[in-house]
Amino acid sequence: MTAPDDRPEPPATVPDPKDWTVVVRESCAECGFDPARLQRRELPGRIRDTIPRWQAVLTRSGGALHDRPAPTTWSPLEYACHVRDVTHVFTGRLDVMLREDDPSLPSWDQDAAAVEGRYWREDAGQVAEAYAEGAAVLAGAFDSVPDSAWDRPGRRSDGSAFTVETLGAYCLHDLEHHLVDVGATPR
Numbered sequence: 001m002t003a004p005d006d007r008p009e010p011p012a013t014v015p016d017p018k019d020w021t022v023v024v025r026e027s028c029a030e031c032g033f034d035p036a037r038l039q040r041r042e043l044p045g046r047i048r049d050t051i052p053r054w055q056a057v058l059t060r061s062g063g064a065l066h067d068r069p070a071p072t073t074w075s076p077l078e079y080a081c082h083v084r085d086v087t088h089v090f091t092g093r094l095d096v097m098l099r100e101d102d103p104s105l106p107s108w109d110q111d112a113a114a115v116e117g118r119y120w121r122e123d124a125g126q127v128a129e130a131y132a133e134g135a136a137v138l139a140g141a142f143d144s145v146p147d148s149a150w151d152r153p154g155r156r157s158d159g160s161a162f163t164v165e166t167l168g169a170y171c172l173h174d175l176e177h178h179l180v181d182v183g184a185t186p187r
Contacts, residue, residue: 007120013072021162028177035173038169046172048136053184054175055128057182074119081122081127082178086171086175087137090138090171092106105156105157106157138171151163151164
């Protein structure tokens with residue numbers, strides 16, 4: 001078996017042209033996420049609920065963890081690295097939105113992050129641990145949002161507007177949706 005450090009760089013993924021911000025207003029036909037059924041105070045628990053599910057993905061036996069379903073689609077390990085990083089990016093975005101008035105949120109190129117971070121070479125155990133830590137911190141950050149702050153605004157560099165509440169829904173959708181992408185059952 002090839003050691004993770006020896007895995008060759010896979011083909012570049014195809015950037016998804018879909019505007020996923022729609023999931024803060026409409027249900028997702030692919031994974032069943034429905035923002036209308038999400039209560040803001042459920043966010044931390046739902047984020048925490050993803051931890052054992054991602055850990056189960058990362059402890060699968062066999063080589064399937066590294067297998068891409070298509071040459072330009074991430075493997076389960078690469079998706080797990082992505083959601084690990086999502087927890088850090090969104091913890092930072094939430095912090096900025098709570099400290100600043102209507103901030104412009106820093107850009108994040110997830111495809112570039114995957115290449116720069118060499119996701120395909122990551123150690124699954126370390127990713128599982130880092131995801132658990134990052135998701136716990138993110139959940140704690142949403143736990144501490146005061147009632148008066150849920151409507152605080154922020155904007156992505158592409159102009160997409162969020163509130164603290166819709167930022168949480170958008171992030172949660174990403175964490176749960178990618179579980180479906182890797183073959184885990186929907187929530």
